[in-house]
Amino acid sequence: xxxxxxxxxxxxxxxxxxxxxxxxxxxxxxxxxxxxxxxxxxxxxxxxxxxxxxxxxxxxxxxxxxxxxxxxxxxxxxxxxxxxxxxxxxxxxxxxxxxxxxxxxxxxxxxxxxxxxxxxxxxxxxxxxxxxxxxxxxxxxxxxxxxxxxxxxxxxxxxxxxxxxxxxxxxxxxxxxxxxxxxxxxxxxxxxxxxxxxxxxxxxxx
Numbered sequence: 001x002x003x004x005x006x007x008x009x010x011x012x013x014x015x016x017x018x019x020x021x022x023x024x025x026x027x028x029x030x031x032x033x034x035x036x037x038x039x040x041x042x043x044x045x046x047x048x049x050x051x052x053x054x055x056x057x058x059x060x061x062x063x064x065x066x067x068x069x070x071x072x073x074x075x076x077x078x079x080x081x082x083x084x085x086x087x088x089x090x091x092x093x094x095x096x097x098x099x100x101x102x103x104x105x106x107x108x109x110x111x112x113x114x115x116x117x118x119x120x121x122x123x124x125x126x127x128x129x130x131x132x133x134x135x136x137x138x139x140x141x142x143x144x145x146x147x148x149x150x151x152x153x154x155x156x157x158x159x160x161x162x163x164x165x166x167x168x169x170x171x172x173x174x175x176x177x178x179x180x181x182x183x184x185x186x187x188x189x190x191x192x193x194x195x196x197x198x199x200x201x202x203x204x205x206x
Contacts, residue, residue: 003096008087009107013080017058017072019194023105024051024079025163026146026188030105031086036095037104041085050079102145103165107189119144119195122185126203134181134205136170145189152182163188175205 012023028051031037031044040047054075061072087106095101101108120141127135138147149161151172164170172181182202187195 005091005094005096006098006101007109008091008101008104009109010084010087011107012083012087017076020076020079021055021058022148022163022188022194024054024083026165027051027083027086027105029146029163029165030103034103036100037086037090037093039089041089042082047082047086050075050082054079102189105145107145119187119189121196122147122187122198124183124185124198124201126181126183126201128203128206131177131206132173133175134172134183134203136172136183136185138167138170138185140167141187141195143189144187144195146187148186148188148194150184154180158182158184177206178204180204 012020015023028048031040031047042050054072057068057072057075060068086104090101090104090106098108122138122141124136124138127137129135134151136149141147145165147164147167147170149164149170150158151161152158153176161170161172172183175181180202181204182200184200185198
């Protein structure tokens, strides 16, 4: 039996502003140099500009007035239009493997075949055997598409390390010997879009 084309989910237009920002970061990670999608209808560089504008207007709207809010809404509308164009292009390819579509950063809709499943809380460990960095040993979380990693230096605030499309080669770079670092990880994907944050793991750098 011929496999049906995977449908791309378009729920992103209804996401709260911070969740939309996280998805935009994920799309930038997943679409960059992805050989499955060589002819994006919005050039990657142009999409990156739209995402940067959205993030800047998001930050400004948090402390500004009506003008900043209006500018944010305009930036949001522009980036949603771009996302719909890209999603439509991916849909038009007629891909039949869920993993191929998911590699774009977009979610899928396949009733009855890929049920929505909340993501489990990540569990990981840290490794300080390499001086000047901490390695992150993270087993894959089922149904996760990416991983959001944060770390803190000593008792300082959490710092975004970034969003990673897989569990390989995640490291906290440029660490200082004798300093304790704290790390936490959140999986992205599944029916809830985000897993609970992991327990905070700490380790002294060498």
